[in-house]
Amino acid sequence: MTVAAPLDVDLALLGGGGAASLLLAALDRHGVRDLRIAVVDPVRRRGQDRTWAFWGQPDVDLDPLLSASWQQVEVATAARRRLLDLTPLRYAMLRSGPVYDRAAVAARRLDVTRIVAPAGTLTDDGTQVVVRVGDGQTVRAGWVLDSRPRPPARAGRTTWLQHFRGWWLEADRPTFDAARAVLMDFRTPQPPRGVSFGYVLPVSDRYALVEYTELSPVLLSDAGYDAALAGYRDLLGLDPAGLRVREVENGVIPMTDAPFTPRPSPRVVRLGTAGGATRPSTGFTFSAMYRQADQVARALAAGRAPVPAAAYPRRHRWMDAVALRALDRGGVGGPEFFDRLFDRNPAERVLRFLDGVTTPAEEVAIMNSTRLLPMIAATAGDAAHRVRDRLRPSRPAPAIPAAVTGAGRSG
Numbered sequence: 114m115t116v117a118a119p120l121d122v123d124l125a126l127l128g129g130g131g132a133a134s135l136l137l138a139a140l141d142r143h144g145v146r147d148l149r150i151a152v153v154d155p156v157r158r159r160g161q162d163r164t165w166a167f168w169g170q171p172d173v174d175l176d177p178l179l180s181a182s183w184q185q186v187e188v189a190t191a192a193r194r195r196l197l198d199l200t201p202l203r204y205a206m207l208r209s210g211p212v213y214d215r216a217a218v219a220a221r222r223l224d225v226t227r228i229v230a231p232a233g234t235l236t237d238d239g240t241q242v243v244v245r246v247g248d249g250q251t252v253r254a255g256w257v258l259d260s261r262p263r264p265p266a267r268a269g270r271t272t273w274l275q276h277f278r279g280w281w282l283e284a285d286r287p288t289f290d291a292a293r294a295v296l297m298d299f300r301t302p303q304p305p306r307g308v309s310f311g312y313v314l315p316v317s318d319r320y321a322l323v324e325y326t327e328l329s330p331v332l333l334s335d336a337g338y339d340a341a342l343a344g345y346r347d348l349l350g351l352d353p354a355g356l357r358v359r360e361v362e363n364g365v366i367p368m369t370d371a372p373f374t375p376r377p378s379p380r381v382v383r384l385g386t387a388g389g390a391t392r393p394s395t396g397f398t399f400s401a402m403y404r405q406a407d408q409v410a411r412a413l414a415a416g417r418a419p420v421p422a423a424a425y426p427r428r429h430r431w432m433d434a435v436a437l438r439a440l441d442r443g444g445v446g447g448p449e450f451f452d453r454l455f456d457r458n459p460a461e462r463v464l465r466f467l468d469g470v471t472t473p474a475e476e477v478a479i480m481n482s483t484r485l486l487p488m489i490a491a492t493a494g495d496a497a498h499r500v501r502d503r504l505r506p507s508r509p510a511p512a513i514p515a516a517v518t519g520a521g522r523s524g
């Protein structure tokens with residue numbers, strides 16, 4: 114039997130999804146040309162498999178890829194509907210197709226080797242990493258950037274999931290207000306443990322993504338998502354007779370204070386959700402992935418190690434742990450929590466806080482706008498839980514479950 118010689122590369126990207134696609138584009142953008150790069154993923158990502166929504170300043174790099182963007186967004190509760198002006202930020206929608214297409218163009222320019230097989234074990238000797246690939250091949254890499262999905266290092270104190278189903282709805286007459294998006298609509302029936310909301314992202318007056326999202330510990334059934342989403346459509350006053358479901362989007366994103374390991378060994382760096390880019394309190398990931406892709410590409414272009422800054426400052430992760438605990442243990446109601454945040458702060462401050470880029474003074478203002486007593490209780494509970502965690506062996510984190518998809522539907 115002949116054994117194939119190892120493939121020698123400077124950089125091996127394990128996983129070719131969101132984080133890796135943004136990284137390939139960033140490497141191209143920053144003019145990196147002289148690196149040998151391999152991408153290992155059993156799936157060749159292309160076309161529409163998810164829609165990214167995020168906010169930020171208008172941006173020359175991303176804006177040409179957007180399907181839509183909005184200066185005005187609504188946050189609704191049973192008590193009121195608030196219209197927020199996000200200037201100077203904007204809320205943006207980016208479908209996966211253009212991101213994967215741009216990554217494919219970048220990969221050609223960077224002369225990337227694609228290995229369409231699962232990556233297995235990694236052996237890091239501190240100078241290089243040997244990657245065993247499912248098809249029997251071996252890759253020897255100077256650095257590994259690993260975005261394969263994986264659970265956190267150990268169980269968190271709070272383990273929630275953001276799980277959702279969205280319908281791309283086409284209306285037979287003008288139906289949606291394309292000038293504004295619904296960011297969070299908490300008028301949906303609230304689950305016994307957790308928070309739910311709907312949202313609407315219109316790309317025109319006849320076409321919109323309408324989604325039902327739950328932040329809670331357990332998934333719904335297929336029929337449960339359909340019922341919740343139909344309920345939200347009805348709450349919006351949309352007539353199903355004049356609408357067609359063109360695409361279905363399902364997803365599960367971890368929301369936990371459990372630690373993701375960004376650097377498991379000297380020459381392995383984790384990116385994307387596996388590297389901790391998902392904000393525990395919201396599930397938003399895109400902005401941190403984009404930021405880290407840019408940092409890694411800049412570092413490589415300057416001949417430095419491809420190690421990004423932490424996705425979120427430590428104090429943000431602590432605040433998220435407290436907020437998640439307060440929501441989970443029932444001290445704070447989800448709709449009330451978000452309502453107060455937007456009521457007592459400029460929208461821009463809340464959104465920058467949720468991206469992890471506010472100053473400590475702004476964070477004090479944010480914390481002051483939450484109800485004090487439940488947050489103090491959650492802070493004390495979190496501190497006591499941390500002490501208990503130090504005294505007992507850590508428990509393994511549960512795997513992040515796959516999204517529930519209906520028969521024959523896209524995920």
Ligand SMILES: Cc1cc2nc3c(=O)[nH]c(=O)nc-3n(C[C@H](O)[C@H](O)[C@H](O)COP(=O)(O)OP(=O)(O)OC[C@H]3O[C@@H](n4cnc5c(N)ncnc54)[C@H](O)[C@@H]3O)c2cc1C
Nearest residue numbers: 128130131132154163165166231232364385386397398399
């Ligand atoms: C439907 C959906 C909608 C989302 N919407 C938003 C949003 O609006 N805003 C936001 O901020 N975040 C959103 N997220 C969260 C987050 O931005 C995405 O999950 C994002 O794709 C994460 O990028 P990633 O690279 O970490 O993971 P992925 O994009 O999932 O990529 C992981 C890759 O690893 C590959 N892989 C798996 N096993 C192996 C193996 N053994 N070897 C090699 N490769 C392997 C997979 O095939 C996949 O291509 C959404 C997530 C989903 C699922």
